[in-house]
Amino acid sequence: MPHTEDALLLASHIGKQFGGLSALDDVSLHIRRGEIYGLIGPNGAGKTTLFNVITGLYQPSAGGFQFNGMHYESGKPHLLAQAGIARTFQNIRLFANLTALENVMIGRHVRTRAGVFGALLRDRGTRKEEHAITVRARELLRYVGIEKPAQTLAKHLSYGEQRRLEIARALATEPLLLALDEPAAGMNASETENLKTLLKTIRTSGVTVLLIEHDVKLIMGLCDRVAVLDYGKKIAEGAPEEVRKDPAVIAAYLGGGGD
Amino acid sequence: MEIFLQQIINGLVQGSVYALVALGYTMVYGILGLINFAHGEVVMIGAMLALSSLTALLGWGVTPLLALPLSISLAMLGCMVLGYSIERIAYRPLRHAPRLAPLITAIGVSIVLQNLAMMIWGRSYHSFPQLIANNPHNIGGAIINNIQIIIFVLALAFMAGLMVVVNRTRLGRAMRAVAENQHAAQLMGVDINRVISITFMIGSALAAIAGVMVSANYGLAHYYMGFILGLKAFTAAVLGGIGNLRGAMLGGLLLGLIESLGAGYIGDLTGGFFGSNYQDVFAFFVLIAVLVLRPSGLLGERLAERA
Numbered sequence: 001m002p003h004t005e006d007a008l009l010l011a012s013h014i015g016k017q018f019g020g021l022s023a024l025d026d027v028s029l030h031i032r033r034g035e036i037y038g039l040i041g042p043n044g045a046g047k048t049t050l051f052n053v054i055t056g057l058y059q060p061s062a063g064g065f066q067f068n069g070m071h072y073e074s075g076k077p078h079l080l081a082q083a084g085i086a087r088t089f090q091n092i093r094l095f096a097n098l099t100a101l102e103n104v105m106i107g108r109h110v111r112t113r114a115g116v117f118g119a120l121l122r123d124r125g126t127r128k129e130e131h132a133i134t135v136r137a138r139e140l141l142r143y144v145g146i147e148k149p150a151q152t153l154a155k156h157l158s159y160g161e162q163r164r165l166e167i168a169r170a171l172a173t174e175p176l177l178l179a180l181d182e183p184a185a186g187m188n189a190s191e192t193e194n195l196k197t198l199l200k201t202i203r204t205s206g207v208t209v210l211l212i213e214h215d216v217k218l219i220m221g222l223c224d225r226v227a228v229l230d231y232g233k234k235i236a237e238g239a240p241e242e243v244r245k246d247p248a249v250i251a252a253y254l255g256g257g258g259d
Numbered sequence: 260m261e262i263f264l265q266q267i268i269n270g271l272v273q274g275s276v277y278a279l280v281a282l283g284y285t286m287v288y289g290i291l292g293l294i295n296f297a298h299g300e301v302v303m304i305g306a307m308l309a310l311s312s313l314t315a316l317l318g319w320g321v322t323p324l325l326a327l328p329l330s331i332s333l334a335m336l337g338c339m340v341l342g343y344s345i346e347r348i349a350y351r352p353l354r355h356a357p358r359l360a361p362l363i364t365a366i367g368v369s370i371v372l373q374n375l376a377m378m379i380w381g382r383s384y385h386s387f388p389q390l391i392a393n394n395p396h397n398i399g400g401a402i403i404n405n406i407q408i409i410i411f412v413l414a415l416a417f418m419a420g421l422m423v424v425v426n427r428t429r430l431g432r433a434m435r436a437v438a439e440n441q442h443a444a445q446l447m448g449v450d451i452n453r454v455i456s457i458t459f460m461i462g463s464a465l466a467a468i469a470g471v472m473v474s475a476n477y478g479l480a481h482y483y484m485g486f487i488l489g490l491k492a493f494t495a496a497v498l499g500g501i502g503n504l505r506g507a508m509l510g511g512l513l514l515g516l517i518e519s520l521g522a523g524y525i526g527d528l529t530g531g532f533f534g535s536n537y538q539d540v541f542a543f544f545v546l547i548a549v550l551v552l553r554p555s556g557l558l559g560e561r562l563a564e565r566a
């Protein structure tokens with residue numbers, strides 16, 4: 001059984017039904033602090049559903065979560081951000097008509113408190129906080145490697161830059177867990193390589209990473225531990241080398257014929 | 260030439276009022292995708308509150324120079340509370356309902372406010388006390404008076420202020436983020452309910468100012484004044500591209516000019532068959548033309564980008 005004391009996220013017996021369809025069936029997993037945890041599986045295996053349940057977008061039909069030692073209720077996304085879970089989306093969801101810098105600055109909202117009257121009156125405290133937000137946002141842009149187009153509207157950034165910006169925005173909320181939904185989708189080989197480097201840097205900084213990925217090669221080269229989903233069930237979990245040899249996994253990928 | 264210049268001046272003054280009201284429509288639409296048809300009534304309530312408080316203050320012997328800004332502030336404050344309540348009561352419970360539902364409650368709120376105003380202030384026209392000396396100025400043969408100058412300058416100042424808030428402050432950034440993607444904004448810790456409430460309050464404060472301006476300009480206030488004014492400001496917002504702040508300002512000024520020039524020349528053009536009392540026709544002709552020819556408005560983006 002898992003060492004629960006070093007688990008950042010503990011999911012027990014998660015089930016999710018859409019109408020009569022069972023998308024997740026009794027899935028339990030734990031993510032340890034400071035690791036990169038991968039979630040893979042053939043198309044339609046329930047990866048994104050599990051991801052959405054974990055990040056509070058869907059309410060699970062069964063089971064529950066513990067995050068950072070506390071129970072949390074799914075279905076309340078804004079509270080999760082406060083608790084320390086940040087995510088990116090498979091289809092990028094930036095604020096297209098805000099600049100790159102502003103996108104990241106929005107991410108600071110969850111950790112700062114200036115009120116309406118501060119915004120309108122521009123008192124000293126507010127100005128100081130705004131300044132701190134701007135400085136931090138610039139740091140984050142540099143961190144993910146897109147400091148140059150800081151004043152460019154998000155919609156005018158290249159695809160790879162948009163992915164990075166989404167990560168910077170998520171990091172701006174100071175997450176304990178950074179959850180990435182297929183971050184390499186649509187990236188070319190060199191962009192993927194850069195992403196890999198970035199994710200390793202993020203882990204070094206102490207942020208735990210949850211990664212859903214289609215690209216099995218990326219997952220295998222990057223993750224400390226991997227869980228494999230098939231038809232809504234977890235069929236394997238462990239270090240990438242072990243999982244790769246697991247007969248159930250091989251059967252799922254070859255027998256599924258999806259990929 | 261004098262007539263032309265005169266109509267341009269009249270159009271810009273009237274247009275700046277349309278622009279203030281149009282901003283309220285467009286801000287709410289930008290964030291909620293909802294047309295707040297009660298907005299015109301907020302303008303009317305603003306005018307009425309200013310009128311009542313002004314009458315009371317003058318009655319207590321407050322000097323006009325103090326009474327006017329005080330009563331305008333009271334009207335703005337009252338309308339902010341009203342705008343907040345309208346959103347809280349009539350729109351928030353229906354946020355996830357089909358889009359037709361809040362549209363109908365909007366019309367309902369509009370009727371309720373009109374009738375409430377009729378009960379409080381009666382059916383008659385109220386004359387708005389004239390506190391600023393008229394002092395007509397002659398510019399190249401056209402006449403502009405002090406009130407018109409104040410209206411125009413004040414309206415521009417409020418618009419500039421709004422642009423600073425939206426583009427340069429944390430609150431504005433949150434407003435733009437919520438307008439783009441409510442869900443993502445929520446994940447970043449933006450309290451969207453608060454942002455929406457504040458948006459309604461800012462729009463309502465601008466509406467109150469506009470109400471006072473209209474009443475001061477024409478010297479009249481009436482419980483029904485918000486209806487046509489609201490429709491015209493809505494037209495201005497559509498003309499500029501609803502959801503776009505610059506569009507609302509441009510649309511307001513343009514609509515004022517179109518109306519004023521149209522009214523000034525329609526008599527000559529039709530050989531006296533139509534008179535300047537057909538002024539209102541122009542606004543709605545513009546509305547129909549924009550909806551048919553360019554539904555996204557002058558500065559609007561294609562709707563697909565919002566979906």
